Every structure is written in structure tokens, then in C-alpha cells.
Amino acid sequence: MSHASHVVFPAHRLEVEGLVVERGERLLIRDLGFSLAGGELLQVAGRNGAGKTSLLRILCGLSRPLEGRVCWDGVPVQHQEEGPTAHLAYLGHANALKDELSGEENLRIQSALQGRGVGRDEAWEVLGRMGLGGHEDLPVKFLSQGQKRRVALARLLLVRRPLWILDEPFAALDVQVIEVLRSALEAHLAANGMIILTTHQAVPIEGRQRTLTLGKAA
């Protein structure tokens, strides 16, 4: 399977300064700072309840930190010209798919919502790359869990955002899908993209990567 990406992202930089995260009156993260450049992967580790998902949601702008700021190319994300989320694609625990719609419909709707309309051919091509050839116009409810996850991953490829934020992307995936995801991640890094992910299992990914462990100091 080839994952040759057609886009190479220009050099970007994500910077996080003095982040303080509180969840339900409990201080989860104190004074966190890091920066990420194109082609880098950051793995967020930590025990359950250490604030991994909270951190990812803040990086997406879905939640607000108590203090601190997240900057994209040196400008706080709230003041980005294109909007606070135009640089990122987020894949959470849920696949964000509509059961009644086909894979192709799901992908085209989501891409349009994210500001990048794609044609039928492009959606089919990406679904094919994800190993879903022949299932493009089947309602998603007839797909297996692994196949649904592949459709959700195809969305990441279609919206073409430089920063991917993935919450437990490897959870409950079979070996084949892990392989598909791994090569998609490697292709994204090779295209100068950035990835921030949480995972419990070690998956060997080629490329520059670092690990951020939460909850050590607490």
C-alpha cells in the first residue's frame, strides 16, 4: 500500500507556554510548555486521569486552559486570521461518522465543514488507500469497527491540516489497521506535518519523536 502524500506542508511551529489545566477543581497540569516543529511527533504519556485528553482538547481549542497560551507560528491560536482551529485536525475517541451515510458521504460532508470541499473521486481514492475499496457507498453502519476507524482516518488525510491531534488512535484496532495508521502517520511526518497523540501501546513510528509524560510532579 502506498501512502505517498501529494502535499508538503510549509514550515510551521506550535508553541505552548505556561499551560495550567484544571479539571473539576483538581489541578492536572502545572506550567507546561513545549514546542513542536514540522516533521515532529509528540507522544503524550501518563497514567489514567493525568490529563492527557484534557491537554489534547485544549490544544484543539475545545476546552480552555486556566492559564497559559497555545501559539501557532508565533500567534496565539485565538487570534489566527483563519480561525483558531484552521491548522489542525482532531480525531477523538469517537469516529464522528453518521451511521446512515456512506463512507464517501461522511468524508465529503466533513471535509466541506472543515473548509475543504472534495470531489467524489478524491474521497474514493483516499478510501481506497485506506483499504476500503468496494465499500465506498455502503452506509457506515454496515462496516466493522476497524473499517469505521479507517474512514475516520481517511478524513485526516482529506482535510490536509498540518497538525494532527489524535486521542488514543491505536486503541481497539486490529493489526492491519494499526499498520495502515502507522504508515499514514509516517507519511504525514515525511510531508513536514506534526502529530500529537496519546497512546498506551508502543508503536514503532519512523521519524523525529519525543515523549511528554504528564503527572510526574503531581
Add this chain to the structure above:
Amino acid sequence: MNGLATALITLLRRDLILALRRRQDALVVLGFFVVVVSLFPLGVGPDPQLLRSMAPGVLWVSALLATMLSLERLFSDDFRDGSLEQILLSPQPLSLLVGSKILAHWLITGLPLVLISPLLGMQLGLDGTEILILMTALLLGTPILSLVGAIGAALTLGLRGGGVLISLLILPLYVPALVLGAGAVDAVMYGSSAQAHLSLMAALLILTLLLAPWAIAAALRIMLD
């Protein structure tokens, strides 16, 4: 077409397609409206004069209750499957995207109520002019029900027993629409003009149209935080 228009039309189309593939949701609302209105003659007796004078109130209260029935699912399906997060992450303004969803909700649940109301009006003995005013009032009023109801749906997102909470939160806010809507039909029934009621209803619609999407967007951001 620019990105905003594409996103708004896409979201509207998506909700309409989903409603078409899950027809029972919309039909339940319509069926509920018809059944509740039809129960009144059985309950209060077949006196045509009594039914006629009760008709405006009966039709409007039934429309409110039927709308309530559809509100819980307005955002909760998107919330459960993660689509709502993706909508929040869209670079387009959330209040406009929310407006698109509400337009879809009105087309699916509000408009059918308007369209079937003449039949029920006739059943309760309303005459031609009264039915025309009833339809106009519902045409202006049902979008208000969708808009205000969506605030309640957003505020109770993810809470247990959300459906009951929505009713408690929202039914009091439906009072102005109910008073104006039923009042419009009453007015023509007793020989005066419905214009004042309908003008006020239109003003209320414009006000809700301006404020509700903004409030809904804020509520969704808080509930998803």
C-alpha cells in the same frame, strides 16, 4: 462558492438526508400532533361551538408539545458520535452552523406541522379565514419554537433525563409564541384583525433569529468544554 456557504449548505443537506433515511423521527412528531389534537373532541365532547372556540389554543399547545418531542435529539446524536466536536472545530462561525442545523430542524418538524394544520383546523370547525391566519401564525411561530427549543437542547446536552429538563426549561419560554399565535386566530374568530398579533409574532421571530444562534453556540461551547 466560498467556504462558509459550502459549509452551511453541507450541514443543512446532511441533516435533511439523515432525516430522510430516519423517517420515523419526523413522522413521530407529526403523528403526535395529529393524535393530540384529535383527542380533544373525544375528551370534551362533540359540541361544535365549544370545539371551535377551543381550537386555537388546542392547536398551539399541541404544536408546542410535538416540538418538544423532537428537541432532545437535535444535538444529542451529533454529541454522541463525535460530530459535534468536529462542527465546533470547523473554521466557520459556530452560530451560523447552528443556524443551519436549526433550519433543517424546522424544515423537518416545524413545516410539516404548518402544512397539516388546515386539516386539523377543519376538524375542529374553523372556517377559511381562521385557517389562513392559523397557518400564517404557525409559519411565523414554529421557527421560534425551533430556535428557542435549541437553546434548551444545547443547555441539557449530555445530562441524564435531558428530555424532561428541556421541557421544564423551555415551555415557559414558549408562552409568548403561544399567546400571540392562539390570540391571532381568536382575534379573527371574534371579528377583529389579527394584524397586531402577527406583527408582534414576526418581531419576536426576528429577535429570536438574532439572539438564539449566538446563545446556542455559547451553550454548546460550555457543554463540550
